[in-house]
Amino acid sequence: MSIEAKNITKKFGxxxxxxxxxxxxxxxxxVALLGPSGSGKTTLLRIxxxxxxxxxxxxxxxxxxxxxxxxxxxxxxFVFQHYALFRHMTVFENIAFxxxxxxxxxxxxxxxxxxxxxxxxxxxxxxxxxxxxxxQLSGGQRQRVALARALAVEPSVLLLDEPFGSLDAxxxxxxxxxxxxxxxxxxxxxxxxxxxxEEALEVSDRVAVMNEGRIEQVGSPDEVYHHPITPFVYNFxxxxxxxxxxxxxxxxxxHEAATGDLVYVRPHLLExxxxxxxxxxxxxxxxHINSAGPLVKIEALSEWGAPVQVELSQEKFRELQLAKEExxxxxxxxxxxxxxxxx
Amino acid sequence: xTFTFKKRSNLPGFGLALGYTVxxxxxxxxIPLAATFLKASSLSWDQxxxxxxxxxxxxxxxxxxxxxxIGALINLVFGVLVAWVLVRYSFPGKRLFDSLVDLPxxxxxxxxxxALTTIYAPNxxxxxxxxxxxxxxxxxxxxxxxxxxxIGLPFVVRSVQPVLEDMDKELEEAAASLGAGRWQTFSRxxxxxxxPAALAGFAMAFARAVGEYGSxxxxxxxxxxxxxxxxxxxxxKLDQYDYAGATAIAVVMLLFSLILLLxxxxxxxWSSSREEKTTALVAEDTQ
Numbered sequence: 165m166s167i168e169a170k171n172i173t174k175k176f177g178x179x180x181x182x183x184x185x186x187x188x189x190x191x192x193x194x195v196a197l198l199g200p201s202g203s204g205k206t207t208l209l210r211i212x213x214x215x216x217x218x219x220x221x222x223x224x225x226x227x228x229x230x231x232x233x234x235x236x237x238x239x240x241x242f243v244f245q246h247y248a249l250f251r252h253m254t255v256f257e258n259i260a261f262x263x264x265x266x267x268x269x270x271x272x273x274x275x276x277x278x279x280x281x282x283x284x285x286x287x288x289x290x291x292x293x294x295x296x297x298x299x300q301l302s303g304g305q306r307q308r309v310a311l312a313r314a315l316a317v318e319p320s321v322l323l324l325d326e327p328f329g330s331l332d333a334x335x336x337x338x339x340x341x342x343x344x345x346x347x348x349x350x351x352x353x354x355x356x357x358x359x360x361x362e363e364a365l366e367v368s369d370r371v372a373v374m375n376e377g378r379i380e381q382v383g384s385p386d387e388v389y390h391h392p393i394t395p396f397v398y399n400f401x402x403x404x405x406x407x408x409x410x411x412x413x414x415x416x417x418x419h420e421a422a423t424g425d426l427v428y429v430r431p432h433l434l435e436x437x438x439x440x441x442x443x444x445x446x447x448x449x450x451x452h453i454n455s456a457g458p459l460v461k462i463e464a465l466s467e468w469g470a471p472v473q474v475e476l477s478q479e480k481f482r483e484l485q486l487a488k489e490e491x492x493x494x495x496x497x498x499x500x501x502x503x504x505x506x507x
Numbered sequence: 508x509t510f511t512f513k514k515r516s517n518l519p520g521f522g523l524a525l526g527y528t529v530x531x532x533x534x535x536x537x538i539p540l541a542a543t544f545l546k547a548s549s550l551s552w553d554q555x556x557x558x559x560x561x562x563x564x565x566x567x568x569x570x571x572x573x574x575x576x577i578g579a580l581i582n583l584v585f586g587v588l589v590a591w592v593l594v595r596y597s598f599p600g601k602r603l604f605d606s607l608v609d610l611p612x613x614x615x616x617x618x619x620x621x622a623l624t625t626i627y628a629p630n631x632x633x634x635x636x637x638x639x640x641x642x643x644x645x646x647x648x649x650x651x652x653x654x655x656x657x658i659g660l661p662f663v664v665r666s667v668q669p670v671l672e673d674m675d676k677e678l679e680e681a682a683a684s685l686g687a688g689r690w691q692t693f694s695r696x697x698x699x700x701x702x703p704a705a706l707a708g709f710a711m712a713f714a715r716a717v718g719e720y721g722s723x724x725x726x727x728x729x730x731x732x733x734x735x736x737x738x739x740x741x742x743x744k745l746d747q748y749d750y751a752g753a754t755a756i757a758v759v760m761l762l763f764s765l766i767l768l769l770x771x772x773x774x775x776x777w778s779s780s781r782e783e784k785t786t787a788l789v790a791e792d793t794q
Contacts, residue, residue, distance in 0.1 A: 215683075265695070316685075317685055
């Protein structure tokens with residue numbers, strides 16, 4: 165089922181959570197709403213779910229206006245960040261809840277419910293834990309139960325609010341691959357909220373980057389990462405060095421506090437050399453070296469006194485034999501310039 | 508294997524705290540109760556039976572425990588409702604309303620009794636309309652139940668309120684998104700969560716009502732066999748210097764109360780056990 169949010173505005177007191185937001189989600193896609201906290205992404209998700217209502221604007225499901233329908237009537241599956249499992253029910257009862265509360269005439273039989281729950285337990289790989297209570301499960305297991313509970317009612321849309329937000333790094337990685345796989349199997353239109361750019365880029369078909377109640381850019385992970393259209397998107401989707409600079413005869417260059425255009429360079433797109441190349445290079449003093457990890461992270465101080473982050477391969481690092489307090493030349497391989505008026 | 512109370516722990520003062528607790532409970536509760544039993548045992552078994560099983564005493568037990576139970580049940584239902592309204596909605600005068608709940612605690616019971624009697628007496632504000640439709644409120648068992656409901660009100664409200672405040676709103680949203688209606692959400696999600704606290708409040712309201720004297724004696728009319736409560740019967744015996752008889756009835760009251768409170772406590776424990784047994788587990792995986 166496709167989802168369309170049209171011109172949604174939502175205020176909480178004086179705070180504008182959503183400011184005339186438009187978003188189209190085609191049927192069957194897995195879309196990430198990515199943004200820092202306070203950017204309105206959770207509010208947008210809750211408005212799509214019918215847990216919150218917009219001050220103005222409309223929500224369409226398959227072109228049909230659902231703006232005034234409650235969560236109960238929208239047939240959405242919602243997964244909460246803190247699971248929101250019913251503590252006094254077992255895993256089985258939690259998953260069966262949505263089926264058991266159906267009106268008598270459309271409620272499946274006991275056997276059908278049992279079959280459905282067991283099918284879902286197999287899907288979330290928790291077959292042996294049907295009789296446990298939520299508090300006897302780990303965080304990752306709880307989140308999978310919450311997902312199964314949402315899927316049990318066969319929703320037309322699956323909405324996930326920071327689904328992996330309260331899990332530790334390793335479980336998070338596992339679970340997001342699993343979510344991707346699940347989506348490839350079930351093909352249900354899904355929207356998930358996250359503040360983790362890596363998660364958004366890895367899991368989703370498309371990413372909507374949000375900031376201060378507006379959508380900055382919508383596109384495939386590749387598109388938003390490589391062709392960001394606003395400084396915010398570039399900044400948010402990875403580490404970045406911000407310089408002031410200008411465009412010199414069509415080629416951008418970095419200068420200390422120049423005309424005021426903003427120049428962004430990702431740390432891995434800066435090269436370190438012992439010699440100047442006579443072009444866009446600048447001098448810097450190495451202040452800190454962190455060589456633990458796949459890339460060596462170097463913090464340096466530029467000739468005009470701004471901190472610079474550089475990432476280079478272990479190989480290159482060994483080759484250069486860099487040391488602290490050494491003066492080197494830094495050459496940007498790729499620059500991204502946002503002219504002042506665009507900011 | 509040596510038996511020790513004390514396990515190595517980061518919580519200091521276990522020995523001291525337990526010592527004070529036992530001493531305190533002994534001084535305040537156990538010793539006076541033991542004295543009651545001791546005094547009652549000065550009667551022979553036949554005498555004891557004659558006192559506690561007299562038809563006047565039996566009628567008073569029925570009234571006291573019956574009216575207390577009715578009062579506590581009314582408070583269970585309306586206490587949960589009041590707590591719900593106080594937690595979930597905001598309305599002008601909410602704070603005033605909230606502090607009004609404690610009034611039955613703060614008011615001297617005699618004042619409550621006089622106030623209730625004035626209102627429910629056959630010529631009172633509420634007593635007159637009730638009397639005109641043939642319901643006798645003051646000076647009847649109904650009056651006793653009204654007084655016991657009044658003094659038990661805060662217990663359920665105050666025990667349910669914090670639980671409702673702590674309850675995650677997401678639970679109700681989850682239930683709604685799964686298609687549950689308002690009543691289903693309440694009965695299947697909210698109620699099981701607040702049940703232990705509501706039962707605890709119910710037990711306290713009931714226990715308080717059983718022992719209540721001051722507010723009841725004014726409104727009850729105190730007719731032997733009809734509207735005489737057990738605590739009044741005890742006072743009457745004391746007035747006649749029949750200390751042994753008074754304590755004999757007190758012992759029976761104690762036993763009845765214990766027998767009634769035990770299952771309530773078990774029920775409460777059962778309903779909260781599913782969440783309690785797991786608090787230890789929660790600590791290890793809150794990531």
